[in-house]
Amino acid sequence: MTLSKPAKKPKGRAAISTAIAPVEYAQRLLLAIILGYFFTVEVSGLADLLLTSTLARSEAAALSAMIAFLLYTFVILWAFADRSLLRLWIVIPGGGLLCYGLSRFLAMDGVV
Amino acid sequence: MLHSLRTSLTWLHTWSGLLLGSILFAVFWMGTLSVFDREIDRWMMPETRHVLPSHDISMDAISESVAAIVPVETSRWQFTMPSAREPIVRVYYQDEEEFHRIHLDPDTLKVVEGRDTLGATGFIFPFHYSLMLRWNMLGYWIVGLAAMAMLVLLVSGVIIHKKIFLDFFTFRSRNKLSRSSLDLHNLTGVLGLPFHFLITLSGLIIFISIYLPGVMDRTYRGDATEFSSEAFGNYIQVPAGEAGGELVSLDSLRQRAEAKWGGSKVYFTRIWNPNDANATVEMRRNREDAVPLNLDLIAFDGDSGNIYSIHKSGPVMTAQRWIAGFHFIQFDHWTLRWIYFVLGLFGCILIGSGFVIWIETRRKQHELEGKISSRIVEGLAVASITGVIIATLAFFVANRLLPAGAGLMHIGRAELEVWIFFIVWAGTAIHAGLRNKTNLLAWIEQCRGIVCLSLLAVILNWLTTGDHLLTSLSQGFWAIVGMDIMLLLGAMTSLFVTHKLSQGMTNRASAQVKTDITPTPGSLGTEARA
Numbered sequence: 049m050t051l052s053k054p055a056k057k058p059k060g061r062a063a064i065s066t067a068i069a070p071v072e073y074a075q076r077l078l079l080a081i082i083l084g085y086f087f088t089v090e091v092s093g094l095a096d097l098l099l100t101s102t103l104a105r106s107e108a109a110a111l112s113a114m115i116a117f118l119l120y121t122f123v124i125l126w127a128f129a130d131r132s133l134l135r136l137w138i139v140i141p142g143g144g145l146l147c148y149g150l151s152r153f154l155a156m157d158g159v160v
Numbered sequence: 161m162l163h164s165l166r167t168s169l170t171w172l173h174t175w176s177g178l179l180l181g182s183i184l185f186a187v188f189w190m191g192t193l194s195v196f197d198r199e200i201d202r203w204m205m206p207e208t209r210h211v212l213p214s215h216d217i218s219m220d221a222i223s224e225s226v227a228a229i230v231p232v233e234t235s236r237w238q239f240t241m242p243s244a245r246e247p248i249v250r251v252y253y254q255d256e257e258e259f260h261r262i263h264l265d266p267d268t269l270k271v272v273e274g275r276d277t278l279g280a281t282g283f284i285f286p287f288h289y290s291l292m293l294r295w296n297m298l299g300y301w302i303v304g305l306a307a308m309a310m311l312v313l314l315v316s317g318v319i320i321h322k323k324i325f326l327d328f329f330t331f332r333s334r335n336k337l338s339r340s341s342l343d344l345h346n347l348t349g350v351l352g353l354p355f356h357f358l359i360t361l362s363g364l365i366i367f368i369s370i371y372l373p374g375v376m377d378r379t380y381r382g383d384a385t386e387f388s389s390e391a392f393g394n395y396i397q398v399p400a401g402e403a404g405g406e407l408v409s410l411d412s413l414r415q416r417a418e419a420k421w422g423g424s425k426v427y428f429t430r431i432w433n434p435n436d437a438n439a440t441v442e443m444r445r446n447r448e449d450a451v452p453l454n455l456d457l458i459a460f461d462g463d464s465g466n467i468y469s470i471h472k473s474g475p476v477m478t479a480q481r482w483i484a485g486f487h488f489i490q491f492d493h494w495t496l497r498w499i500y501f502v503l504g505l506f507g508c509i510l511i512g513s514g515f516v517i518w519i520e521t522r523r524k525q526h527e528l529e530g531k532i533s534s535r536i537v538e539g540l541a542v543a544s545i546t547g548v549i550i551a552t553l554a555f556f557v558a559n560r561l562l563p564a565g566a567g568l569m570h571i572g573r574a575e576l577e578v579w580i581f582f583i584v585w586a587g588t589a590i591h592a593g594l595r596n597k598t599n600l601l602a603w604i605e606q607c608r609g610i611v612c613l614s615l616l617a618v619i620l621n622w623l624t625t626g627d628h629l630l631t632s633l634s635q636g637f638w639a640i641v642g643m644d645i646m647l648l649l650g651a652m653t654s655l656f657v658t659h660k661l662s663q664g665m666t667n668r669a670s671a672q673v674k675t676d677i678t679p680t681p682g683s684l685g686t687e688a689r690a
Contacts, residue, residue: 089374
């Protein structure tokens with residue numbers, strides 16, 4: 049999972065071949081598409097809950113859902129752009145779980 | 161590990177384009193055609209080629225004429241008032257089985273008898289966002305995934321690009337196919353970038369409640385109807401189960417609604433449970449005069465005419481409706497409509513040239529190594545680019561050829577047209593698979609198919625309706641003129657492409673003889689990364 053030093057910078061076709069690190073690409077795909085969606089929904093869901101304190105709930109839901117598409121796009125790209133897989137593994141599923149927990153706590157506590 | 165941002169994002173760009181490019185092309189193609197859906201409808205439904213009457217049409221008269229057709233126990237019926245783009249009254253009603261669509265003549269308000277067809281508003285437009293796969297909303301999700309891929313492709317395409325400004329002014333049309341298609345990819349990609357990004361994003365934003373149920377759930381706890389009534393103002397009155405009195409005059413309701421909206425017209429009216437004590441009349445405000453698909457809606461009690469609810473969207477939903485309106489282009493603006501059409505075609509070229517780059521940069525290498533993947537991708541590309549165009553043209557041709565009562569077993573005429581679309585599409589895929597053993601041959605043959613079918617469509621329109629280009633021009637049927645001219649332009653473009661490709665094939669064959677198997681350096685590595 050950690051960053052291994054590339055021995056030599058491959059050129060051309062070789063650089064975009066999956067043959068170099070199929071496991072790594074599989075992880076990044078999982079992080080980007082599935083866990084990225086989970087992360088996006090949880091972050092937007094929490095934003096939705098927090099926004100209901102100032103907006104009508106339909107407005108809060110629409111606003112956080114609209115922004116979610118940009119967030120998801122960003123997460124997918126980031127899952128491929130960041131060199132550190134470890135960081136991705138911490139932030140994407142971890143952040144998603146954190147937001148999920150916070151939403152549950154807020155809902156249970158009756159804050160919103 | 162990956163070496164740089166660029167290589168990593170190039171991988172992402174290549175694979176998401178390769179895997180979802182076919183669907184993206186179909187969605188962009190159908191979306192581009194949907195810009196002119198009402199016009200294509202006029203072409204496919206010749207009975208509805210009317211001139212918009214200048215006098216006001218009475219809604220009560222419409223109601224009277226519809227009451228004779230709609231079953232008494234219907235849960236709802238609805239109609240759209242005639243407009244310049246659709247000069248007939250479009251009526252939908254629900255019976256026990258399904259939702260029916262009929263048209264009323266704007267002058268006589270009698271039902272327009274015609275060949276049963278879904279047309280562009282009933283097939284091309286819904287295909288654009290659902291692929292006609294209604295099961296579990298599967299089609300919506302596939303299109304959503306493709307749309308996300310498009311956003312990722314656009315952003316990653318910009319990041320991996322080294323000289324975005326310089327390349328924008330570069331087009332080497334006479335160079336190698338891989339070079340010129342790369343230039344074409346860059347040109348359409350950069351020129352259309354803002355439009356492509358926003359049209360894709362807005363397409364996703366239209367369906368917030370489908371794609372992000374998890375977010376809605378946070379405050380609605382799984383009650384989706386609650387969200388649509390609060391955000392969209394949908395008003396539903398549960399039927400009382402007992403017969404109601406006479407429906408209140410729709411014209412009087414219209415007057416009151418239009419007065420409330422400062423003179424803006426009612427364009428859509430829906431009657432819920434018309435023969436029930438709890439009948440409800442829903443009226444919606446015209447959307448032709450502004451970008452947002454406004455949510456201005458008034459629900460009246462069908463018996464007394466009292467107002468049940470008036471909806472006006474909140475600030476966020478107004479923004480959402482502006483974004484949706486930008487995508488739907490229901491506002492009246494012909495220049496923008498054409499710009500949308502052209503930029504939509506740019507999107508198609510962008511996606512298509514992406515495929516060609518993938519194939520051309522690997523073809524020689526794969527031939528040397530005896531790999532077949534570039535062949536498979538070429539077959540896929542042929543079927544998803546020229547194939548979907550041929551299938552669409554076959555849909556138009558079938559519309560002109562199938563007789564009025566046509567049907568096959570349980571399949572009605574309108575469905576038969578759709579079946580023909582899918583069967584022809586599958587046929588093009590088989591053809592592409594069989595014929596692409598020889599380079600470019602599948603492309604050439606399918607381009608010839610496009611030429612023939614386009615010309616056939618124009619000729620059939622003339623033969624079956626009597627409207628050739630000159631009569632449509634003199635009568636001012638701009639929708640028909642536009643459709644015919646576009647078909648002819650399509651045929652000409654395709655003919656040109658066929659010619660170019662045949663030249664390319666001959667050149668390649670002779671080059672093959674000369675160099676035999678020596679690969680040309682530079683044809684592989686460098687371009688693949690673009």
